[in-house]
Amino acid sequence: MTTAASTPLRGVQAAIIDLDGTMLHTMPDFHVAINRMLAEIGMQPLAVEQIELMVGKGSEHLIRLVLGVYFDAAGVEQRFTAAMAAYQRHYLDINGDHSTLYPDVAAGLDALKAHGLRLACVTNKPIAFAQPLLEQKGLAGYFEVVYGGDSLAQKKPHPLPLLQVCRDFALAPAQVVAIGDSSNDAQAARAAGCPVLTVPYGYNHGESIHDTDSDGIVDTLLHAADLIRLHNQIAN
Ligand SMILES: O=C(O)COP(=O)(O)O
Numbered sequence: 001m002t003t004a005a006s007t008p009l010r011g012v013q014a015a016i017i018d019l020d021g022t023m024l025h026t027m028p029d030f031h032v033a034i035n036r037m038l039a040e041i042g043m044q045p046l047a048v049e050q051i052e053l054m055v056g057k058g059s060e061h062l063i064r065l066v067l068g069v070y071f072d073a074a075g076v077e078q079r080f081t082a083a084m085a086a087y088q089r090h091y092l093d094i095n096g097d098h099s100t101l102y103p104d105v106a107a108g109l110d111a112l113k114a115h116g117l118r119l120a121c122v123t124n125k126p127i128a129f130a131q132p133l134l135e136q137k138g139l140a141g142y143f144e145v146v147y148g149g150d151s152l153a154q155k156k157p158h159p160l161p162l163l164q165v166c167r168d169f170a171l172a173p174a175q176v177v178a179i180g181d182s183s184n185d186a187q188a189a190r191a192a193g194c195p196v197l198t199v200p201y202g203y204n205h206g207e208s209i210h211d212t213d214s215d216g217i218v219d220t221l222l223h224a225a226d227l228i229r230l231h232n233q234i235a236n
């Protein structure tokens, strides 16, 4: 972490929060939906530990990696469309049923709002999954803007969704902190010019979050809110 004097968090007025692995432990939902899809196409189930390494770069990437466990490149492409349709159907069927909030998520979002920050959610999850999930878990009301992996022309690690939020809020990237659990979030933030904080408990493609370039690792969203308040020297 840099010192308060040079902190990239000074002057931050909005936060972009990631969904999977940052606000919600959704891996059990992924596990159930993927294995129902695999059963439908006659394949053996995968362990949740295998699936965890594949999540983070959106549904298309996930389904290609899952099929790649069983088939060569041509076999993957041949089955991709049907597998994706089955996966989407199964995911929507169980969306949120096996997912839980990480500790201090609501308290952290409350604190960020109390510190005057505007909030957006940017996820690589398809918007048709993300929006009902946020509603079901009582999180939708926190966010002025929600972008899914298919809402815009590019998804994280591309900076476009983050830059779109900056435009929506009429703020410079340096005034908008991204908070996420993976190198995708950090790369998108760096490319956009946004400061970035990471949480250590989510899904980072099997890599340690300590190896990801960020402006700090925070235990919870509440810790992130405290850090932002501290560096903005707002007395609350
Ligand atoms: O669904 C994914 O690929 C990951 O979604 P996230 O961007 O919310 O972590």
Ligand SMILES: [Mg+2]
Pocket: 018, 019, 020, 021, 022, 056, 180, 181, 182, 202, 203
């Ligand atoms: Mg994530």
